[in-house]
Amino acid sequence: MVEGVKAPSPLEDIMRKVLLSQNPHTGKKTWIEDTVDGLQVNTQVNVSPVLDFAKKQEGEYRYGSLIGNTQKHQQKIAEIPAPLFFELQKKFGHFKHNKKKWLKWLQDPENKHFRTTGGRLT
Numbered sequence: 691m692v693e694g695v696k697a698p699s700p701l702e703d704i705m706r707k708v709l710l711s712q713n714p715h716t717g718k719k720t721w722i723e724d725t726v727d728g729l730q731v732n733t734q735v736n737v738s739p740v741l742d743f744a745k746k747q748e749g750e751y752r753y754g755s756l757i758g759n760t761q762k763h764q765q766k767i768a769e770i771p772a773p774l775f776f777e778l779q780k781k782f783g784h785f786k787h788n789k790k791k792w793l794k795w796l797q798d799p800e801n802k803h804f805r806t807t808g809g810r811l812t
Contacts, residue, residue: 709721710722719734719735737774747766748807767796767806768806
């Protein structure tokens with residue numbers, strides 16, 4: 691064996707990570723990885739622009755802005771990246787059929803950064 695060259699472990703030959711797809715517009719990357727537990731598909735999305743936009747919108751939110759405004763009948767409550775939205779939709783179902791679960795998820799302090807309004811959601 692040559693000095694300074696590390697011998698590959700037996701598992702390195704088995705485990706590999708291969709890029710399946712990459713979208714330059716959304717920054718989404720999907721890999722398939724062969725692990726000890728079996729094949730695993732992982733998706734990575736850069737959500738920084740979405741979070742920055744949600745933070746900006748939350749800063750522009752004014753409590754009571756809908757009072758007296760007869761033309762504005764709805765209010766945006768969150769900015770969720772598309773891959774996460776579709777994952778949540780699989781988990782909770784459509785918003786109008788399971789509003790309670792969706793609002794509970796948005797009320798969770800871990801998910802507060804997706805909110806674009808203040809206050810409590812009901």
